[in-house]
Amino acid sequence: MLLFVSAIADVASYILAKDHFATIPIINVYFLVSFSVLSFMYARLLHGAKQAILSFIGIGFACFLWDTFCIHTIVTMQSYTVTLFSVLAIGYTLVYYDHLLSTMPAMNITRFPFFWINTAVAYYFCFNLFLFVFSTYIFENLKEEEVLAVWIFHNLNNTIKNILFAVGLSHVSERNVYS
Numbered sequence: 001m002l003l004f005v006s007a008i009a010d011v012a013s014y015i016l017a018k019d020h021f022a023t024i025p026i027i028n029v030y031f032l033v034s035f036s037v038l039s040f041m042y043a044r045l046l047h048g049a050k051q052a053i054l055s056f057i058g059i060g061f062a063c064f065l066w067d068t069f070c071i072h073t074i075v076t077m078q079s080y081t082v083t084l085f086s087v088l089a090i091g092y093t094l095v096y097y098d099h100l101l102s103t104m105p106a107m108n109i110t111r112f113p114f115f116w117i118n119t120a121v122a123y124y125f126c127f128n129l130f131l132f133v134f135s136t137y138i139f140e141n142l143k144e145e146e147v148l149a150v151w152i153f154h155n156l157n158n159t160i161k162n163i164l165f166a167v168g169l170s171h172v173s174e175r176n177v178y179s
Contacts, residue, residue, distance in 0.1 A: 001037050005030065006162070024139070025074045028081070032064050035085040038121060042092040045114065046099055056088050072136065079136040086125040086132050093122035116168030124161035128154055 009030035013023040036057055043053040060081070067078040096118050100109070109115050131138070131154055138150055 001041075005033050005037060006158075022075050024077055028064075028068070028074055028078050031078075031082050031085055032061065035060055035089065038089055038092065041117075042096060046092075046095060049095060053092070060085055060088065077135040077139045079133060082132040082135060083129070086129045089121055089125045090129070093118050093125075097122075111171055113168040113171040116164050116171065120161045120164030120168065123164060124157055127157045 009026055013026045016023045016026060039053050039057045039060070043050045046053065063084050064078070064081045067081040068074050071080060072078050096114075100112075100115065100118075104112070131150060138147060142150070
């Protein structure tokens with residue numbers, strides 16, 4: 001589902017950028033939707049934390065609305081909301097790593113799909129947290145060439161995240177799927 005949401009956002013952004021329209025609204029909505037999808041995934045994987053995670057979805061949605069209508073607009077990169085989503089996603093990954101280490105039988109963890117998917121989420125949000133914290137400043141104050149360089153770094157991290165997702169998905173058909 002995450003790859004599907006990402007593909008839709010990428011295609012929509014490409015079409016808008018090609019016609020010289022702002023792509024920031026797509027990015028803002030993408031983060032809201034992808035955070036919700038990630039949250040539902042972790043709520044299924046972490047049964048004991050399900051209520052807290054579902055509460056975080058509501059908090060994230062309220063923060064998105066607050067950021068959209070009170071601080072920034074939908075056409076401005078919403079650094080507060082994206083930072084909150086990133087910190088919560090990093091928290092999910094840490095809790096899930098702890099869950100894996102305490103409940104998983106002794107086996108080769110690299111053959112377990114959710115290890116790779118969790119690693120992809122941790123990698124992406126940890127490496128991009130700094131960018132997300134300063135995203136409003138970056139988009140509003142840097143020259144176009146500098147913004148492009150920063151966005152290339154983000155896209156490189158996004159590509160690595162997708163490769164890690166693919167590695168995880170390649171292990172799904174194996175008999176060792178464990179949640």
